[in-house]
Amino acid sequence: MSEAKAFVAETTADGRLVYLSAAARPAQPGLEQALTELLHELARRSYSELHGDRVRFDALRALKAMGFAVEDVEIAVSHRCPQCGASIQLNPEAVVYVCPYCGWAGDVRGGRVAVRVWPAGHRGLVEELARKLGGEPVSVELLYVPFWVFEASVEAGYSATVVYRKPRPVRAYGRSPYYETRYVRERVRVSGRVRFRTVRAVPARLHAEVFGGEELRLWVERKWSFQQPPILEAEEAKPIAPSMLAPELSAEAAAEAAVDELEDAAADEARRDAGRRAPGYAEEVELERFSLSVSVERRELVFAPYWFFTYRKGLGLYSGAAVGSEATPLRVELPLSTAERAARLAGSWLAAAASGLAAELALRWQVEPLALLLAAGLGLLAAAKLASSAFAPAKVG
Numbered sequence: 001m002s003e004a005k006a007f008v009a010e011t012t013a014d015g016r017l018v019y020l021s022a023a024a025r026p027a028q029p030g031l032e033q034a035l036t037e038l039l040h041e042l043a044r045r046s047y048s049e050l051h052g053d054r055v056r057f058d059a060l061r062a063l064k065a066m067g068f069a070v071e072d073v074e075i076a077v078s079h080r081c082p083q084c085g086a087s088i089q090l091n092p093e094a095v096v097y098v099c100p101y102c103g104w105a106g107d108v109r110g111g112r113v114a115v116r117v118w119p120a121g122h123r124g125l126v127e128e129l130a131r132k133l134g135g136e137p138v139s140v141e142l143l144y145v146p147f148w149v150f151e152a153s154v155e156a157g158y159s160a161t162v163v164y165r166k167p168r169p170v171r172a173y174g175r176s177p178y179y180e181t182r183y184v185r186e187r188v189r190v191s192g193r194v195r196f197r198t199v200r201a202v203p204a205r206l207h208a209e210v211f212g213g214e215e216l217r218l219w220v221e222r223k224w225s226f227q228q229p230p231i232l233e234a235e236e237a238k239p240i241a242p243s244m245l246a247p248e249l250s251a252e253a254a255a256e257a258a259v260d261e262l263e264d265a266a267a268d269e270a271r272r273d274a275g276r277r278a279p280g281y282a283e284e285v286e287l288e289r290f291s292l293s294v295s296v297e298r299r300e301l302v303f304a305p306y307w308f309f310t311y312r313k314g315l316g317l318y319s320g321a322a323v324g325s326e327a328t329p330l331r332v333e334l335p336l337s338t339a340e341r342a343a344r345l346a347g348s349w350l351a352a353a354a355s356g357l358a359a360e361l362a363l364r365w366q367v368e369p370l371a372l373l374l375a376a377g378l379g380l381l382a383a384a385k386l387a388s389s390a391f392a393p394a395k396v397g
C-alpha cells in the first residue's frame with residue numbers, strides 16, 4: 001500500500017532541535033500537505049510528548065477529523081545537528097552528544113559544550129591484561145564514559161558537642177599508696193571553621209554502575225588532579241563519536257549531586273575538626289550548628305576511555321573492565337558457574353536497556369535481539385544490583 005510522507009525541521013516546546021517525520025497509509029490527495037502541517041503543530045509539544053502511542057493516536061484522530069481515510073500513521077523524531085544538519089538518533093534521556101558526522105559537541109538545544117577526553121591508548125595493552133589473568137582475549141571493546149567534573153571550594157562553620165575520654169590519675173591504696181590511671185568521660189562545646197578545595201566527579205550516565213561503578217569515578221578524580229585531558233577538537237571527535245556514550249545527566253543535576261556529596265564530606269571534616277579540639281580522646285561528636293558554602297569554581301565534561309573485554313580461560317568465558325591509556329584494571333570477573341553468569345549478564349542487560357544503552361550496544365556489539373528480550377523479563381532493581389555483581393573484584397598479577 002502506498003503511503004504519504006512528510007519531514008520537517010523544528011524546535012520543540014522545550015527547545016530541542018529535532019527532525020520530525022511522518023508516514024501515513026494509504027496515500028491520498030492533500031495528505032502530504034496535511035501531514036506536514038500536523039508535524040509543525042506537533043513540534044509545539046515538548047520532546048518527551050513526541051514519543052510513543054499517544055502521539056500516534058492524536059495524529060490519527062487529527063487526520064480523520066480533517067476528512068482523511070487513514071488507516072495508520074507513524075511519527076518519528078530524531079535530533080538535528082545544528083552545525084551540519086545530520087539526523088542523530090539518541091536515546092530519549094540523552095542531554096549532550098557529539099555529532100559523528102562533523103564533530104560538533106553540544107546539548108540537545110543546540111548550545112555548544114566543550115568536552116574533554118583522555119586518550120584511550122592501545123587495545124594491545126588490554127589483550128596483554130587478559131593474558132596476565134591467565135586467559136586468551138576474545139573481544140575488546142572501547143567506550144567513552146562521560147563524567148561531570150567539578151572543582152569546588154568548600155567552607156563550613158560549625159559548633160558541636162564533643163564527648164571525650166580523659167585520663168585521670170586516681171590515688172589507690174595498697175601496701176603503699178600508688179596512682180592508677182582511670183578514664184572519665186566529659187563533654188565540651190567547641191566551634192570552628194573548616195575549608196578545603198576538592199575535585200568531585202559525577203557520572204553523567206544513569207545506571208553508571210554498569211561501567212566500573214565507583215572505581216571508575218575514583219579513577220577520574222585521581223587522574224584529573226594530575227592530568228587534565230585536552231578539549232576534543234572536531235577532527236578528533238568524528239572517529240570516536242560512535243563510542244562516546246551520550247551524557248544523560250545535565251550539568252545542573254550533576255552539580256546538585258556534587259554539592260550534596262560535598263556537604264556530607266564537609267560535615268565529616270567538621271566532626272574531625274571538632275574532635276581534635278577536645279582536650280582528650282573524642283568518642284562522639286554531635287554537630288549542633290552547621291553552615292555550609294560550596295562554590296563551584298570549574299565545571300567540565302570529561303570522557304574516560306573504558307575498555308570492556310572478554311577472555312577465555314579453560315572452558316569458561318570471563319569479562320573484565322580496564323580504564324585509560326595504560327589499561328588500568330578496574331574490575332575483573334571471577335570464575336562463576338554458567339548459571340550464575342547467565343543470570344548476572346541478563347541482569348546487566350536490563351540495567352543497560354533501562355538507560356537506553358541497549359540499543360547503542362546492540363548496534364555496536366551485534367547482540368542477538370533474543371538476549372535483549374530475555375533481559376526485559378527481569379526486575380529493574382535486581383538487575384542493577386546484578387549488573388554490578390557480575391564483576392567481582394579480583395587481583396591482577
Ligand SMILES: [Zn+2]
Nearest residue numbers: 081084099102
Ligand atoms: Zn554535525
